[in-house]
Amino acid sequence: MGFNDRVNLTLEDWLGLLPTYGAIIAIALALAFFVTWFIAKKLKNQGIQLFVTAGIVAFATALIAIESIMNITIIAGARGWGFYAQLCAGAVGGYVFAKLIKANKQKTEHHGF
DSSP states (O other), X not given: OOHHHHHHHHHHHHHHHIIIIIHHHHHHHXXXXXXXXXXXXXXXXXXXXXXXXXXXXXXXHHHHHHHHHHSSOOOGGGSTHHHHHHHHHHHHHHHHHHHHHHHHHHHHHHHTO
8 A cells, every 4th residue: 555545544534533533532521621620629739640530531431432332343543552542642632631721720810810
């Protein structure tokens, strides 16, 4: 398979998965981060760790739920080591979200809002 074919197939996969898998992951992350936001307000020094954990849990829950409901691993990239790569994506998402919240909070405090 040539490089151009590989790129085209990858782009088709991404665009095909975005409406369904993207929506499922977005909902899972939104729920996880919403709950974690309340917990992080109580545990002020643990925000980054909590959001990283929430991202991992959100991805794991979504992937396991999809597999349990459909009785098949519908996301080929989530088989074997790919499952752990997906969890790492959730961890990165949680880290970025925590940093964005922190930056937004500092910006708000700086401007007196």
